[in-house]
Every structure is written in structure tokens, then in C-alpha cells.
Amino acid sequence: MNSSKLSPMDSAFIQLETPRTPMHVAALMVFEAPEEGVASFVKKLMEDGRKETRITSPWNKVLVSGSRWQLAPSLVTSYDPDLEYHLRHLSLPAPGGEKELGQLVAQLHSQPMDLRKLLWECVVIDGLEGDRFAIYVKFHHSIVDGVSGASLLMNGLSDHKDDLTTPPFWVHAAPEKPLSLKRLKLPSLGETMGTAKNVLKMFGENDSLTTLRSAPRSPLNGRIGPQRRFATQAFPLERLKAVARHEGVTLNDVVACLVGGSLRRYLKDITALPKESLTAAIPMSLREAGDMSSGNAVGMIYSIVGTNIADPVVRLHEIHASTSEAKKHIQELSPEMRVPYSLASMAPAILKMLSGMGGTGRPMFNIVVSNVPGGRQEKYLRGARLLHLYPANIVFQGMAVSFTCYSHAGTLNVGIIACRDSVPHMQRLATGLTDALVELEEGLGITGGEECP
Structure with a gap:
């Protein structure tokens, strides 16, 4: 049995898995049904998916030990996947609106994955009003980050509406890691010392740099429960770019x-x-250009989000100053040292969670805000046009809400995931994004565009 060890960053997502903090990420894709209609299309999609015998990496990978209690998790290839378990079909109750869809996705995202099985699940959802259907795909975070996960899904779609024979997602393999990344040079002593100095800055107080001591206490940063809420919002990308x-x-x-x-x-x-x-x-992605291999290759920068600033224009410029300083801090490092730096800066938060102390004391940061770049072209699944792809991230003890964006064909799609107990009435966060954009445009004297459907 040929096994491959997970990287330290990938392994952390296995070790942090608990019933209250499942470490999976997901995407909700909403499609416009082709002319044949939703019912017949979904029936054929499910039949073809369950007949498919081909499966590629990382879709065919399982953990050697399906437990979080391991220091060096390894993956092995499964040659007999149970696709009836991993591919499911659910229908929304009438009227099948956004509220009902969000509630179903929240339930699906609340359920931990079985670590003894393949590290993904796919649910086809019909009953959605407006002649639409949706597909929810869940990955364990140990095998994908935002960039590689989105790449796997886009590989399973076509650029052409008349392509009616696209195989299921799991037939399309992730690319191999570029050779240049497999042969990174060892860092010098000077690079190592410089990295250590930058890491230490993150644990002190700094007037210009947002550090791990900058976050205030808030209701979003206590202990969380196992149930989730999910909300979405979408904006014309050009409207945000104009600002x-x-x-x-x-x-x-x-x-x-x-x-x-x-x-x-x-x-x-x-x-x-x-x-x-x-x-x-x-x-912040640490991938080389063109690297869409599976696994995690991300760094982390920290910034204010200006919740203490009433004026939206002033808030925007203060955020820009904060993010610019954070980028400068990590860009001072050599490429070889950015992953070790990220691991070192995140280590205290990881250790706190592993010890069971997450959600106690002052937080190291309050929320996660992530933006995964997408493509400009329309995408199709056997003639069905992809309308939106909403990401669903993780939350954990000490951080109850996460905002993740994905751009597709001129639309910025925002997925908000939160602890059900810690963030009641979470839909207000989604509508609040629209209100905040209108306030910002008014403050700048810019005429806002139309909303996304």
C-alpha cells in the first residue's frame, strides 16, 4: 500500500477535527436548468454519476487512519469507492426559495464528515424555484484550500453550452504540483533569523501593523456549538471594482x-x-502561477475591518493602510520562508484549539475574510449554466463567523458561515453587506449599479 504523508498545514485540519468544529469546506453551485427542465436533467445526472467507474486524485484518496488522533496523517488510494454514499439527491420543500436552500445547506454543513471514507461529498438539490437546481460539494480542508477546491470544481464544468457529455467532477484529476515547488532550496541562516523576527512582531503591539494582540473581545469569539447558519449575497463585480x-x-x-x-x-x-x-x-495564496495542485498553500495576513469607524470612506482608507502594511510584512520574506512563517504565526491559535482552550480569553483575531479568484467565462454543466458559486468555510472555537468570496463571470459571490448559537439573525450580515456598499458609494459620490438576481 503506497501512502503519502500530508504536509504539516494539511495535517492540522485533521488534528483539529471535532464534533463541534468539523474541518470541511464546501461550495454551493446554483445552476439554470437547460431546456429539458430540472426533473429530467437531475435524474439523468444522478444515473450517470452513479454508473461512473472512473475516479482520480484527490477524489480517490482516503486516510490510512480515519481518526484525528495522529501526528502524521497519511493518504492512500481507494480502489472501491462507495459512490452511493458520496453522491446524494435531495429536494427542497416548497416554495424552494433562498431561505429554504440556505437552511438545507446549513444542515449539510453542520454534519461532520466520516474520516474513514473518501474526503468529499456531493449533494444534488432540486425543488429550487425559478427553474434552477443546486449542487453542494463538501471537501475536507486537509485536501484542498480555496484555490485548489475551486479548480477541482471548475475542471468538472465546460466552457461550452452544447457540451452535453461532461463527466462527473471526480473524473477530473487535480494537476501535479510544479517541479519547481518540489525542489525548493533550503533557507539561509539570515532568512531564518529574519523570519523569526517577523513572527515575533506578530505577538507584540504595533501602531501600524495589525498583530495577534490587536483583536478586541466580542460576542463572535467565544465557544461555539456544532450547528451552522449559512447566508449568501452577490454583487456585480464591476460595481466593486469601480469603487x-x-x-x-x-x-x-x-x-x-x-x-x-x-x-x-x-x-x-x-x-x-x-x-x-x-x-x-x-x-493569502502562496502558490506559484499556474499551481492548481491539491492540498493547502496559504499564508495569513491580518487587518482591521474598521468596525469602530462610522464614515465608510475613512474606513476604506484605514483598511487599505492596514492591509498594505500586512502585505509588506510578509513580502519581506523569501518565498521559501512564507509557509514556515504562516505556520509559526498560526501555531498559537492551533495549539489553543488542540488544548481545548479555544474560545476562552482574548481572541487573536475576530473573523476570517477570504477572497478566492475565479474566472470571467461562463461555465456549464451539460448545458446547465452556472449562475453562482457560494463558498462555505470553517468556523472554530473562538471564531464564530467567516466570510468567503468567489468571483465568477462578472459576479462576486459571498458565502457567510457561522455558528448557529453565537450568531442569531445572521441574514442581517448578508443584507448588511449591500447596505454598506450603498453607504460607501454615497460617501464617494458614485452611482451604484443594479443588484445581482
Whole structure:
């Protein structure tokens, strides 16, 4: 039996798995049904999927030991997958609106994965109003990050509407890791010392750099339960880019500003807004150009989201200053040292969770805000057009809500996942994003565009 060990970063997601903090990520894809209609299309899709005998890496990988209690988890190839378990069909109750879809996805995302089986699940969902259907795909975080997970799903779609024979997602293998990444040079002593110095900065107080001591206490950072809530929002990408161009900031800065505005209103409504700004952990891809291999290759930067700033324009510029300083901090490192730096800076939070102390004391950061780049082209599944792809991330003890974005064909799709007990009325966070964008556009004197359907 040929097995392959997971990297330290990938292994951490196995070791952190608990019934209250399952370590899986997911995507909800919403499709416009082709002319034949939803019922016959979904029936044929399920029949063909269950007949398919081909399966490739990482879809065919299982853990050698299906337990979190292991220091060096390894994967092995499964030659007899139980596709009846991994591919399922569910129907929404009438009227099959966004509320019902969100409730179903919340239930699916609350259920831990069986670590003895393949590390993915796929659920086809019909009964959605407007002649649409959805597909929810769940991956364990140990085998994908945002970039590699999105790549696996896009590989299972076509650029052409008339392509009616696209095989299921699991037939399409992830690319191998580029050779240049397999032969990284060993860091010098100077690089190692410089990295250690940068890591130490993250545990101190700094006027310009957002560190692991910058986050205030908030209701979002206590102990969490096992159940989740899920909400979505979508924006025309050009509308957000117009704001970014107008002020000379990045798209990610605009997204963080909207998140900050939404959280500010939410926390004010429950009389729990801290005097200091909430801080966000922002994943940053450490992949080489073109690297879509499976596994995790992310670093982490930290930034304010300006929840303590009422003026949305001032908030945007303060966020830009914070993210710029954070990027400078990690870009000072050589490429070889960015993964060790990220592991070292995240180690205290990981150790706190492993010890069972997550969600106690002052948080190291308050939320996660992630943006996974997508493509500009329309995508199709056997003639069915992909309308939206909403990511669903992880939450864990000490961090009850996460915002994740994915851009597709001119639309920025936002998926919000949260602990059901810690974040009641979470739909307000989704509508709050829209309100925050309108306030920002008004503050800049920009005429907003139309909403996404």
C-alpha cells in the first residue's frame, strides 16, 4: 500500500477535527436548468454519476487512519469507492426559495464528515424555484484550500453550452504540483533569523501593523456549538471594482470595508460593538502561477475591518493602510520562508484549539475574510449554466463567523458561515453587506449599479 504523508498545514485540519468544529469546506453551485427542465436533467445526472467507474486524485484518496488522533496523517488510494454514499439527491420543500436552500445547506454543513471514507461529498438539490437546481460539494480542508477546491470544481464544468457529455467532477484529476515547488532550496541562516523576527512582531503591539494582540473581545469569539447558519449575497463585480479604482485601493480592501460596515451595524444592534476595530485573518495564496495542485498553500495576513469607524470612506482608507502594511510584512520574506512563517504565526491559535482552550480569553483575531479568484467565462454543466458559486468555510472555537468570496463571470459571490448559537439573525450580515456598499458609494459620490438576481 503506497501512502503519502500530508504536509504539516494539511495535517492540522485533521488534528483539529471535532464534533463541534468539523474541518470541511464546501461550495454551493446554483445552476439554470437547460431546456429539458430540472426533473429530467437531475435524474439523468444522478444515473450517470452513479454508473461512473472512473475516479482520480484527490477524489480517490482516503486516510490510512480515519481518526484525528495522529501526528502524521497519511493518504492512500481507494480502489472501491462507495459512490452511493458520496453522491446524494435531495429536494427542497416548497416554495424552494433562498431561505429554504440556505437552511438545507446549513444542515449539510453542520454534519461532520466520516474520516474513514473518501474526503468529499456531493449533494444534488432540486425543488429550487425559478427553474434552477443546486449542487453542494463538501471537501475536507486537509485536501484542498480555496484555490485548489475551486479548480477541482471548475475542471468538472465546460466552457461550452452544447457540451452535453461532461463527466462527473471526480473524473477530473487535480494537476501535479510544479517541479519547481518540489525542489525548493533550503533557507539561509539570515532568512531564518529574519523570519523569526517577523513572527515575533506578530505577538507584540504595533501602531501600524495589525498583530495577534490587536483583536478586541466580542460576542463572535467565544465557544461555539456544532450547528451552522449559512447566508449568501452577490454583487456585480464591476460595481466593486469601480469603487476600488475611484479610491486607488484593492478589491479585497473594498470587500473588507463592506464586511466591516455590516458587522458594525450588526454589533450595534445587539449593543455589543467594541471600541477597537475587529480584526480579520485574510488568507493569502502562496502558490506559484499556474499551481492548481491539491492540498493547502496559504499564508495569513491580518487587518482591521474598521468596525469602530462610522464614515465608510475613512474606513476604506484605514483598511487599505492596514492591509498594505500586512502585505509588506510578509513580502519581506523569501518565498521559501512564507509557509514556515504562516505556520509559526498560526501555531498559537492551533495549539489553543488542540488544548481545548479555544474560545476562552482574548481572541487573536475576530473573523476570517477570504477572497478566492475565479474566472470571467461562463461555465456549464451539460448545458446547465452556472449562475453562482457560494463558498462555505470553517468556523472554530473562538471564531464564530467567516466570510468567503468567489468571483465568477462578472459576479462576486459571498458565502457567510457561522455558528448557529453565537450568531442569531445572521441574514442581517448578508443584507448588511449591500447596505454598506450603498453607504460607501454615497460617501464617494458614485452611482451604484443594479443588484445581482
